Amino acid sequence: MVWRCRPVVPGWFTEGGDDGGFRLLGTRCTACSAVFFPREDVHCRNPGCRGGGELVEVPLSRRGRVWSYTDGRYRPPAPYVSDPAVPWEPYTLVAVELAAEALVVLGQAAPGVGIGDLAVGMEVEAVPGVLNEDAGTGTVWTTWHWRPVAA
Numbered sequence: 250m251v252w253r254c255r256p257v258v259p260g261w262f263t264e265g266g267d268d269g270g271f272r273l274l275g276t277r278c279t280a281c282s283a284v285f286f287p288r289e290d291v292h293c294r295n296p297g298c299r300g301g302g303e304l305v306e307v308p309l310s311r312r313g314r315v316w317s318y319t320d321g322r323y324r325p326p327a328p329y330v331s332d333p334a335v336p337w338e339p340y341t342l343v344a345v346e347l348a349a350e351a352l353v354v355l356g357q358a359a360p361g362v363g364i365g366d367l368a369v370g371m372e373v374e375a376v377p378g379v380l381n382e383d384a385g386t387g388t389v390w391t392t393w394h395w396r397p398v399a400a
């Protein structure tokens with residue numbers, strides 16, 4: 250089988266940026282410079298914005314600092330889709346503050362990174378990750394993960 254990689258949500262990240270790296274993609278209002286992630290493509294959500302700006306796609310900072318984190322040790326209830334025949338694998342969620350954009354972006358920690366590996370204020374970077382592999386369609390659903398930057 251040939252596996253194909255597809256982003257779980259189109260347009261939220263790229264692996265083919267000008268610098269060749271993995272970047273989350275947001276949008277920025279040309280009138281007030283507010284940055285949105287998830288991307289806002291219809292109208293600026295800044296209540297203080299006078300409007301009239303365009304929303305242009307911008308790559309977000311690759312690195313940020315841990316703002317908060319937690320882990321999920323229990324299987325979430327329906328409508329969350331999970332196979333009850335497969336043991337539940339705890340996962341780690343990280344909220345990361347991007348100072349330049351004045352944004353906090355939630356995401357899963359990279360595989361093998363637990364809450365014991367994290368601390369508030371620690372520098373982390375966005376890296377490509379796999380959300381799910383669907384053997385039925387041969388699709389690898391890709392997402393972003395947060396990984397501590399080696400000191």
Ligand SMILES: [Zn+2]
Nearest residue numbers: 278281293298
């Ligand atoms: Zn605006």
